[in-house]
Amino acid sequence: xxxxxxxxxxxxxxxxxxxxxxxxxxxxxxxxxxxxxxxxxxxxxxxxxxxxxxxxxxxxxxxxxxxxxxxxxxxxxxxxxxxxxxxxxxxxxxxxxxxxxxxxxxxxxxxxxxxxxxxxxxxxxxxxxxxxxxxxxxxxxxxxxxxxxxxxxxxxxxxxxxxxxxxxxxxxxxxxxxxxxxxxxxxxxxxxxxxxxxxxxxxxxxxxxxxxxxxxxxxxxxx
Ligand SMILES: CC(C)(COP(=O)(O)OP(=O)(O)OC[C@H]1O[C@@H](n2cnc3c(N)ncnc32)[C@H](O)[C@@H]1OP(=O)(O)O)[C@@H](O)C(=O)NCCC(=O)NCCS
Numbered sequence: 001x002x003x004x005x006x007x008x009x010x011x012x013x014x015x016x017x018x019x020x021x022x023x024x025x026x027x028x029x030x031x032x033x034x035x036x037x038x039x040x041x042x043x044x045x046x047x048x049x050x051x052x053x054x055x056x057x058x059x060x061x062x063x064x065x066x067x068x069x070x071x072x073x074x075x076x077x078x079x080x081x082x083x084x085x086x087x088x089x090x091x092x093x094x095x096x097x098x099x100x101x102x103x104x105x106x107x108x109x110x111x112x113x114x115x116x117x118x119x120x121x122x123x124x125x126x127x128x129x130x131x132x133x134x135x136x137x138x139x140x141x142x143x144x145x146x147x148x149x150x151x152x153x154x155x156x157x158x159x160x161x162x163x164x165x166x167x168x169x170x171x172x173x174x175x176x177x178x179x180x181x182x183x184x185x186x187x188x189x190x191x192x193x194x195x196x197x198x199x200x201x202x203x204x205x206x207x208x209x210x211x212x213x214x215x216x217x218x219x220x221x222x223x
Pocket of ligand 1: 039040046047112113114115118119120121122123124125126147148149152153154155157158161
C-alpha cells in the first residue's frame, strides 16, 4: 500500500459514540455552519481569544485560516491537532490537543467546543476523555493542562469529572477586561488511578513521528 504523504489524515480516535479526526478541507463549510449556529451564550465569552465575537464573514475566514495554519505549521517540536468531533456521523464540535517540545516535556494542553445544541448531554466529557486517553496511553504524556474562566461551569465540571486538579489562577483579558482564568492539571499518576474510558486509536503508527514520538511495530505506547 502506498504511504500517505500526510498520514495525520488517517489518525482516528474512537469511542462508543465519537470519532475524532482532522477535518478534510471539504468539511470546513460544515464546521463553519456549526460555529455560525452558536457555541455559547453571546452575553458571555468562554475563550481567551474572543474569536466568536468576530462578525461573519470575517470570522469564517479566520476560522479557515486557523485550521489551515495548524496543519501548515505542524512540526514535531510544536504541533496542534484540531480534531473534528463526529457523534454517530454528525459533526458536533472540535477537540484540540497541542504541545511544544512534547518529546522532552511530555506535556499537552487541550481545548474544545461543541455546537450549542450538542451541549449538556455528555459529549464534552466523552471527547475530552478520548483525547486524554490518546495523550496518556498512546503518546505517553505525563501531564495534561486545561483552563477555563472561573464562571464556565460546564468546562470546569468536565475537567473536575475527569480528575483534573486546580493549578492556580491567572488574570487574562476577557473581551479586553482582566478576569480570572482557572488553570487545571491532570497528571499521568492521577489518570492511572481512575477508571478509563473505552477508547480506540487507529492510524498512529504512520504518524507517530509527527507528534515527536517514535513509531513501533506493534500495539502499545509509543515512548
Ligand atoms: C465546555 C463543553 C465542551 C462541555 O461539554 P458538554 O457536552 O456541554 O458537557 P457534558 O454534558 O459532557 O458534561 C460534563 C460535566 O459538566 C457538567 N455540566 C454540563 N453543562 C453544565 C452547565 N451548564 N453548568 C454546570 N455543569 C454543567 C455535567 O453535569 C458534567 O458533570 P459530571 O460529569 O460531574 O456530571 C461545552 O459545554 C461547550 O462547548 N461550551 C462552550 C465552549 C466552551 O466553553 N469551551 C471551553 C472553553 S474553556
